[in-house]
Amino acid sequence: MSGPNTDYDPVEVAALQPEAVEAAREAALAAIAAATDLEALKQVRTDHAGDRSPLGLANREIGALPPQARKEAGQRVGQARGAVNQALAARQEVLQAEQDERILVEETVDVTLPTDRVPAGARHPLTTGAELIADIFVAMGWEVAEGPVIEAEWLNFDALNLGPDHPARTMQDTFWTEPADNHLVLRTHTSPVQARTMLTREPPIYVVCPGRVFRTDEYDATHSPVFHQVEGLAIDEGITMGHLKGTLDHFAQQMFGEESTTRFRPSYFPFTEPSAEVDLKCFVCNGVDSASCRTCRGEGWIEWGGCGVVNPRVLTACGVDAERYTGFAFGMGIDRTLMFRHGLEDLRALFEGDVRFTTAFGTEL
Known part of the structure; x- marks a missing residue:
């Protein structure tokens, strides 16, 4: 088949x-x-x-x-x-x-348009405040000087005529680093920047020194262990207290208005002689009807800082000819200045990092 x-x-x-x-x-x-x-x-x-x-x-x-x-x-x-x-x-x-x-x-996004999805940031008032103060003095022909926050004991104390027995050297007033043999401290003021400037430069010297400083203070509405100072130093031939008074009056007017002025009260500081406390004419009541003013508490004046003619011992320690040159120095708290300028009642608002507080200041003062 x-x-x-x-x-x-x-x-x-x-x-x-x-x-x-x-x-x-x-x-x-x-x-x-x-x-x-x-x-x-x-x-x-x-x-x-x-x-x-x-x-x-x-x-x-x-x-x-x-x-x-x-x-x-x-x-x-x-x-x-x-x-x-x-x-x-x-x-x-x-x-x-x-x-x-x-x-x-x-789906094009215009990146130049404002948005409410992410709030706009703001620079901290301490930053803009320090820059404003620096700008005031730069406009006068001064320079801005800076230094380290961990400072040598000699520059923080000895060079500024604060002797070995001065109470500021105790652990109750100053933060010391370990080991003690290093003789290093967290600077208690920005005056060491002035000493560094005199040691490295020849007069005439006109510098302003803003910066962060440290003291063993309690943290409350008017004190902080970390705060900010601005100090000024002028070294030249023929410098007098009159130059100091005119400089501080101009500084006050730029910060608080054309009606502002200062007064001196005799005081003592080891690094200046003669020395004075600087009072600021109350910018709320202007010294008129001060009895009811809550800002100056009836005084008509508000304590602002300290100043004086640079002690010849300080000039000599920093290598400046005290026979030829004289100078003045002053120091104010930047935090305190901002409290006056903006009516702040609690210093802690500057340090607690609340974005609502910072945003209120915008990008500039």
């Missing part, structure tokens, strides 16, 4: 007919061209190029054909699927470019 005739194709597969393959190809191309966005194109890819698409099912039927018929059917289906894949890739590129362009237009 003879076997089957394998030279002929007795199997009729409709999906592999040229007309069916061409129809599937044309339908796929039409769907691709009609896709208006990437999501629609994704669905077209599934419907017309996926495993269960007409062309995908036709490709699976090739295996049912006799060997001689498979080649022709495979080429027919392969060409159709290749055309569909090329069309999908081209349409993908076009739709992706359209989407990118649309996003650039629709």
Whole structure:
């Protein structure tokens, strides 16, 4: 008995007919061209190029054909699927470019516009206050000098005529670093900057020294173990107390208004002789009807700082010819000055980091 005739194709597969393959190809191309966005194109890819698409099912039927018929059917289906894949890739590129362009237009953010999503920051009033004070003296022709906050004992005390037995050297008044043999302290004032300046420069010297200082004070509404000072030093020939008074009057007027003035009360400081306490004319009552003024408490004046003529011993210790040169020095608390200037009642507001307090000052004073 003879076997089957394998030279002929007795199997009729409709999906592999040229007309069916061409129809599937044309339908796929039409769907691709009609896709208006990437999501629609994704669905077209599934419907017309996926495993269960007409062309995908036709490709699976090739295996049912006799060997001689498979080649022709495979080429027919392969060409159709290749055309569909090329069309999908081209349409993908076009739709992706359209989407990118649309996003650039629709989702553009104008970074120059103000926003309320993130509050605007503000510089701290201590920073802007110190810069304002420095600017006042730079406008007068002075220079700004700085120094380290960890200072040598000799510069912090001895060079400024504070002897070995001075009470400021005790642990109750000064922060000392360990070991004690290093003779280093957290500076108790910015006067060491003045000493450093005299040791490294020749007169005439006109410098202002703002900075952070440290003392073992209790932390309360009017005291802090860390606070800020500004000190000034003028060394030249013929310097007098009159120059000091005029300088401080100008400083006060720039900080508190044209009506401001100062007065001196005799005092004692080891590094100046003669020395004086500086009082500021009350900027609230101006000394008139002071009895009811809560700011000056009936005095008409407010204590502001200390000053005096530089002690000749200090000049000599720092290498300045005390026979030829004289000078004056002064020191005020920047924190205290800002409290006066802005009506602050509690010093701690400057140190507690509450953004609501800082924001009220804006970016400048």
